[in-house]
Amino acid sequence: MTETFAHLSNNAMYSATIVYALAMLAHVAEWALARDLAGAPVLAQQRPALVPASAAEDAPFTARAQPPTGAGETEDSDEAIERSDRYGRIGLSLTVLGLLIHTAGVLTRGLAADRVPWGSMYEFAITGSLAVSAAYVVLVRRYSIRWLGLLVTGFLVTVLGLAVIVLYRPVGPLVPALHSYWLVIHVSAAAIAGGAFTIGALASVLYLLRNRLEVKAAARPDLPRRGFLWRTPPATTIDRVAYRVHAFAFPLWTFAVLAGAIWAEYAWGRFWGWDPKEVWAFITWVAYAAYLHARATAGWQGRAAAYVALLGFATFIFNFVGINMFGSGLHAYSGM
Amino acid sequence: MSRSSDTEAAPRAPAGEPERSTTAPALRPTEFLRWTWRQLTSMRTALILLFLLAVAAIPGSLIPQTRVDPSAVFAFKDRHPQLTPLFERIGMFEVYSSVWFSAIYLLLMLSLVGCIIPRLRVYVKAFGARPPHAPRNLARLSAYESWATDESPRQVAERARVLLTRQRRRVDVHDSDGSAVVSAEKGYLREAGNLLFHLAVLVVLVGVALTGLYGFKGKAAVISGDGFSNTLIQYDDFTPGARFNPSDLAPFTFTVDDFHVKWKRNGAGAGTPLTFDADLSVTDRPGDPVHPYHLQVNHPLVVDGTSVFLIGHGYAPKVTVRDGDGKVAFSGPVIFLPQDGSFVSYGVVKAPDAAPQQLGFEGYFFPTASLCGGAPCSTFPDADNPVLSLIGYRGDLGLDGPQSVYVLDKDKLKPFTTPGGRPRALLLREGERVSLGKGQGTISFDGYDRFVQLSISRQPGKIVPLVGVLAAIVGLLGSLFVRPRRTWVRAITVDGRTVVEVAALDRVTGGDPAAHVDVVAAALRTQGHDTSEDRKDGRQ
Ligand code: HEM
Numbered sequence: 065m066t067e068t069f070a071h072l073s074n075n076a077m078y079s080a081t082i083v084y085a086l087a088m089l090a091h092v093a094e095w096a097l098a099r100d101l102a103g104a105p106v107l108a109q110q111r112p113a114l115v116p117a118s119a120a121e122d123a124p125f126t127a128r129a130q131p132p133t134g135a136g137e138t139e140d141s142d143e144a145i146e147r148s149d150r151y152g153r154i155g156l157s158l159t160v161l162g163l164l165i166h167t168a169g170v171l172t173r174g175l176a177a178d179r180v181p182w183g184s185m186y187e188f189a190i191t192g193s194l195a196v197s198a199a200y201v202v203l204v205r206r207y208s209i210r211w212l213g214l215l216v217t218g219f220l221v222t223v224l225g226l227a228v229i230v231l232y233r234p235v236g237p238l239v240p241a242l243h244s245y246w247l248v249i250h251v252s253a254a255a256i257a258g259g260a261f262t263i264g265a266l267a268s269v270l271y272l273l274r275n276r277l278e279v280k281a282a283a284r285p286d287l288p289r290r291g292f293l294w295r296t297p298p299a300t301t302i303d304r305v306a307y308r309v310h311a312f313a314f315p316l317w318t319f320a321v322l323a324g325a326i327w328a329e330y331a332w333g334r335f336w337g338w339d340p341k342e343v344w345a346f347i348t349w350v351a352y353a354a355y356l357h358a359r360a361t362a363g364w365q366g367r368a369a370a371y372v373a374l375l376g377f378a379t380f381i382f383n384f385v386g387i388n389m390f391g392s393g394l395h396a397y398s399g400m
Numbered sequence: 401m402s403r404s405s406d407t408e409a410a411p412r413a414p415a416g417e418p419e420r421s422t423t424a425p426a427l428r429p430t431e432f433l434r435w436t437w438r439q440l441t442s443m444r445t446a447l448i449l450l451f452l453l454a455v456a457a458i459p460g461s462l463i464p465q466t467r468v469d470p471s472a473v474f475a476f477k478d479r480h481p482q483l484t485p486l487f488e489r490i491g492m493f494e495v496y497s498s499v500w501f502s503a504i505y506l507l508l509m510l511s512l513v514g515c516i517i518p519r520l521r522v523y524v525k526a527f528g529a530r531p532p533h534a535p536r537n538l539a540r541l542s543a544y545e546s547w548a549t550d551e552s553p554r555q556v557a558e559r560a561r562v563l564l565t566r567q568r569r570r571v572d573v574h575d576s577d578g579s580a581v582v583s584a585e586k587g588y589l590r591e592a593g594n595l596l597f598h599l600a601v602l603v604v605l606v607g608v609a610l611t612g613l614y615g616f617k618g619k620a621a622v623i624s625g626d627g628f629s630n631t632l633i634q635y636d637d638f639t640p641g642a643r644f645n646p647s648d649l650a651p652f653t654f655t656v657d658d659f660h661v662k663w664k665r666n667g668a669g670a671g672t673p674l675t676f677d678a679d680l681s682v683t684d685r686p687g688d689p690v691h692p693y694h695l696q697v698n699h700p701l702v703v704d705g706t707s708v709f710l711i712g713h714g715y716a717p718k719v720t721v722r723d724g725d726g727k728v729a730f731s732g733p734v735i736f737l738p739q740d741g742s743f744v745s746y747g748v749v750k751a752p753d754a755a756p757q758q759l760g761f762e763g764y765f766f767p768t769a770s771l772c773g774g775a776p777c778s779t780f781p782d783a784d785n786p787v788l789s790l791i792g793y794r795g796d797l798g799l800d801g802p803q804s805v806y807v808l809d810k811d812k813l814k815p816f817t818t819p820g821g822r823p824r825a826l827l828l829r830e831g832e833r834v835s836l837g838k839g840q841g842t843i844s845f846d847g848y849d850r851f852v853q854l855s856i857s858r859q860p861g862k863i864v865p866l867v868g869v870l871a872a873i874v875g876l877l878g879s880l881f882v883r884p885r886r887t888w889v890r891a892i893t894v895d896g897r898t899v900v901e902v903a904a905l906d907r908v909t910g911g912d913p914a915a916h917v918d919v920v921a922a923a924l925r926t927q928g929h930d931t932s933e934d935r936k937d938g939r940q
Pocket residue numbers: 352353356357359360401403404407441442443444446508509511512513515516594598601876879880908
């Protein structure tokens with residue numbers, strides 16, 4: 065049975081990587097075909113009917129009708145708009161398909177190992193990226209963030225590609241320190257928070273791009289406003305999405321760190337021992353607290369706050385990659 | 401935003417001349433103190449201190465820390481003799497208790513207190529406050545809509561009141577001739593959540609400090625079959641809090657009756673320990689009955705608030721040392737500390753009673769010995785082919801002063817050498833005995849025991865930081881998900897018709913007041929009494 069499941073899991077992970085890659089190509093086509101399109105609120109129509117009416121007040125992160133004010137605007141043909149949009153829809157459908165296969169891959173990996181699939185770098189990578197993919201699909205439904213499609217699929221392809229090619233390890237046992245249900249609580253909270261942090265970071269990147277575009281356009285109103293970036297929501301809207309995602313992730317991360325501390329108390333007899341992994345979890349926490357502060361501090365809103373968020377994400381990734389690979393300490397069980 | 405700009409403006413308020421006050425020679429001491437305090441408790445300082453704290457935490461994750469891994473610190477000092485004095489002086493091996501790290505977090509705490517107290521005062525004063533009156537010019541707000549209708553101002557106001565009340569807002573109606581204004585506000589819990597969060601952070605910091613102050617942490621290695629009694633001398637490593645009193649040690653004892661470890665033998669992950677656990681016989685207090693305890697990873701033994709954790713294990717090879725006279729100078733198991741996952745273990749054997757000279761040995765234990773590229777190594781962590789590789793010394797062990805059992809002081813020792821004059825490696829399989837040289841004595845490797853590595857600690861009041869973190873999370877949820885918003889609906893009769901204005905103002909960023917105004921306006925525009933929520937999408 066173990067062999068069968070392990071085999072299934074490997075095939076699913078390869079397939080998911082390929083499907084995400086196709087989704088990414090579709091989004092590339094979406095961007096490319098929008099090269100000559102004027103900024104317009106097409107994306108506003110994408111709010112799915114699934115959003116309950118009561119959520120509508122919270123949800124409209126779609127571009128509100130934004131008059132295309134740039135010079136030389138001409139009406140784009142519906143056909144040209146539809147062509148770009150169609151590839152966007154294909155990209156999203158493929159991402160959802162990829163998510164399903166990805167989920168199957170993680171589940172069968174867990175069945176093969178007869179435990180939660182969180183025992184090695186490879187398993188952390190496939191589970192963590194699953195959280196990213198799921199967070200994206202949920203948020204597309206809630207906040208219509210399909211404009212993040214290219215960045216998200218690009219991220220997923222990179223992480224899964226590295227996981228499958230570089231990090232892969234056959235199914236192995238868990239070391240005794242990991243035999244604890246706190247592992248399940250701690251890691252699932254951390255993974256979900258990580259998925260949201262990733263979406264938040266990608267949204268912050270897009271915010272910075274779009275914001276730069278808007279600043280430039282304000283200085284040169286005569287330039288045409290064409291291309292995919294002009295078809296995303298205004299920078300302030302993207303910033304708001306980024307904030308909400310971060311605001312969701314931060315308490316969850318706080319909880320994940322707390323669960324880790326309680327588990328450490330059971331396993332090693334101390335809540336907090338400044339082990340490298342703990343240090344970086346703390347640094348990430350402080351960095352995101354600084355992000356939330358920056359958003360409320362005069363002179364730090366906007367771009368500066370977005371950079372702080374990206375800094376927080378960098379510390380999060382470093383904890384996963386840097387400390388697991390080069391670090392020592394009690395947490396060095398990641399089977400690299 | 402709103403609050404932050406208040407906070408930012410604060411330091412400038414007293415002097416009124418921010419530029420000059422920075423240079424400060426004219427300030428009287430009290431003014432200077434007040435200025436400093438305002439700076440310290442400003443939002444920007446808090447932000448900078450948070451950054452500093454994050455940066456200051458980094459070196460401790462890259463440079464080995466005495467509290468985390470003392471042997472790694474020794475190794476580091478060995479490798480970097482030039483850096484060591486500097487690092488020692490600036491506390492690089494104890495970053496998290498160093499002066500500079502403490503300074504940053506004490507400043508942050510001070511800033512936190514200075515930040516919370518005034519806000520707490522404002523919050524208490526404003527408790528139960530009514531929604532503020534509408535600004536004179538609603539159209540100036542960015543979230544604004546206006547239209548004309550045939551309903552009377554009073555009718556519009558009444559419908560607005562019902563609608564806004566149903567949305568769980570505090571609502572006031574001001575009604576006068578020909579005009580009616582509805583003011584609504586919600587999100588009072590946000591500030592409460594935010595205050596709770598920051599207070600809870602304080603509780604956590606203070607709680608952790610107190611727990612450390614009155615508690616202790618220690619490590620002990622106990623050989624399977626041996627006993628442990630909870631007294632200072634039985635610890636290999638003991639870190640008391642500043643207020644800890646050794647007589648507070650709970651007087652329990654236990655023996656390690658048996659120890660089991662199971663390894664994954666083949667397939668992926670071979671050599672990983674699957675489980676390890678120990679059977680203990682515990683006596684809580686002298687005279688109490690003995691009870692058994694099955695000690696496992698993640699399942700500590702708790703006696704009178706002191707917890708005993710199983711954190712590791714290793715080998716204790718049994719050796720017998722005979723001196724030149726053939727007398728047994730030492731016999732028994734000796735703890736060898738595992739160096740890595742293959743359980744190659746390092747240890748020291750001391751035979752102070754040997755005559756004519758004291759004897760000492762230092763070397764490695766290989767549980768499954770093999771040759772890897774010419775050097776001895778262990779290919780599996782279980783003891784399939786145990787081999788002991790030692791170098792022997794004679795002379796003075798230097799035992800007059802205190803000395804670690806894991807270190808051989810070689811200052812006054814001379815190694816046994818090969819005819820070529822190099823230190824001679826003594827290779828012993830289980831059951832073998834080798835001679836150190838004619839009339840010098842022998843050493844034999846009689847077998848091995850296993851030992852358990854225990855971490856023993858007491859953290860009185862550890863519930864305080866726990867409750868603190870939970871309160872922090874609750875506060876955070878309130879602080880991040882409650883979005884205070886003020887809404888105004890004004891209806892005025894103009895030329896026989898009623899002009900209705902709706903406007904909203906958020907007190908924090910991240911919300912979308914315009915969408916809210918859309919919803920309210922859409923509901924009020926529809927004639928009749930249909931103000932229910934499902935009309936919200938009317939604007940689309
Ligand atoms: C240990 C230090 C601190 C930590 C970990 C921390 C953390 C946080 C976090 C996570 C938030 C976000 C919650 C929210 O947006 O409402 C926040 C908000 C806030 N913090 Fe702190 N904080 C600290 C110190 C301080 C200090 C010293 C001040 C005083 C200047 C302060 C003032 C504020 C204010 C005014 C907000 C609300 C911001 C807003 O309106 O969005 N904090 N803090």
